[in-house]
Amino acid sequence: MSRLIYEMHCHTPLCRHADGTPPRYAEAAERRGLAGIVFTCHNPMPDSYGHSGRMREAEVDEYVRIVGDTRRRFDGQVDVRLGLECDYFPGYEDYIAETLARMELHHVLGSVHPFLAIWRRRFQIEDDPLQTQRNYFDQIAASAESGMFDTISHPDLVKNMTANDWDFERLIPDVEKCLDRIAATGCAMELNTSGLLKTIPEFNPNQTMLELMCQRDIPVVVGADAHVPERVSADFERAYDAMQSAGYTRVSYFLDRTRHELDLNEARASLIPADSTV
Numbered sequence: 404m405s406r407l408i409y410e411m412h413c414h415t416p417l418c419r420h421a422d423g424t425p426p427r428y429a430e431a432a433e434r435r436g437l438a439g440i441v442f443t444c445h446n447p448m449p450d451s452y453g454h455s456g457r458m459r460e461a462e463v464d465e466y467v468r469i470v471g472d473t474r475r476r477f478d479g480q481v482d483v484r485l486g487l488e489c490d491y492f493p494g495y496e497d498y499i500a501e502t503l504a505r506m507e508l509h510h511v512l513g514s515v516h517p518f519l520a521i522w523r524r525r526f527q528i529e530d531d532p533l534q535t536q537r538n539y540f541d542q543i544a545a546s547a548e549s550g551m552f553d554t555i556s557h558p559d560l561v562k563n564m565t566a567n568d569w570d571f572e573r574l575i576p577d578v579e580k581c582l583d584r585i586a587a588t589g590c591a592m593e594l595n596t597s598g599l600l601k602t603i604p605e606f607n608p609n610q611t612m613l614e615l616m617c618q619r620d621i622p623v624v625v626g627a628d629a630h631v632p633e634r635v636s637a638d639f640e641r642a643y644d645a646m647q648s649a650g651y652t653r654v655s656y657f658l659d660r661t662r663h664e665l666d667l668n669e670a671r672a673s674l675i676p677a678d679s680t681v
């Protein structure tokens with residue numbers, strides 16, 4: 404069976420909350436039958452923005468070097484590429500654009516992380532979780548409209564921050580507006596399997612939102628958001644099942660910041676079952 408799939412979202416120890424060096428992630432990708440892996444560690448930001456969970460500006464060169472070293476080491480085995488997970492926050496666009504220009508990137512994720520103190524100060528509305536959730540969906544649409552990103556990450560992450568007040572049905576009009584805006588940009592969206600480990604244990608996005616994305620022909624990229632090597636391509640089979648239930652027939656991935664597609668059945672068949680890899 405030929406290798407077809409890339410892990411599109413995974414981290415390195417430079418983000419200060421992931422374990423395992425890049426070669427361990429590349430080995431895990433090889434064991435799962437993947438064609439390649441794109442490292443997408445958290446971008447640097449100025450002004451102490453979320454500093455506990457990201458590389459420093461001075462570490463960008465090291466990031467490029469450790470991914471490049473891994474690429475050379477796995478040449479002919481696993482195709483290792485450089486990507487980035489970028490926080491989107493209004494006012495930081497120029498800084499982000501300068502960071503992106505420093506690297507030759509293959510996949511750029513645009514992320515809104517509502518747990519961060521800076522996000523809460525600006526967008527979390529005291530005693531109004533519904534408005535906080537609406538603000539989140541407005542911001543992920545704005546991230547797509549910034550034009551800086553290939554794929555919008557984990558696009559319902561706010562549900563874990565407001566889990567007791569999460570009622571997706573009442574949000575559907577807002578989500579539909581958000582998805583109309585994203586569809587108009589041509590941006591892809593992520594199906595992030597690490598949602599299964601979070602407060603509300605389901606993919607980001609949930610099944611209904613995935614269906615609303617499919618109705619708008621929004622391309623979907625699957626990522627495990629691995630912060631340990633063992634989670635590289637975790638639950639990809641279930642992700643493909645969810646996509647097919649939602650109406651998708653193809654899954655997308657990015658190389659050289661250009662979107663490619665694979666047939667979902669072919670993608671699933673190319674995976675080596677996780678059980679047989681341990």
Ligand SMILES: [Zn+2]
Pocket residue numbers: 488514516556557
């Ligand atoms: Zn993220």
Ligand SMILES: [Zn+2]
Pocket residue numbers: 412413414488628
């Ligand atoms: Zn991530």
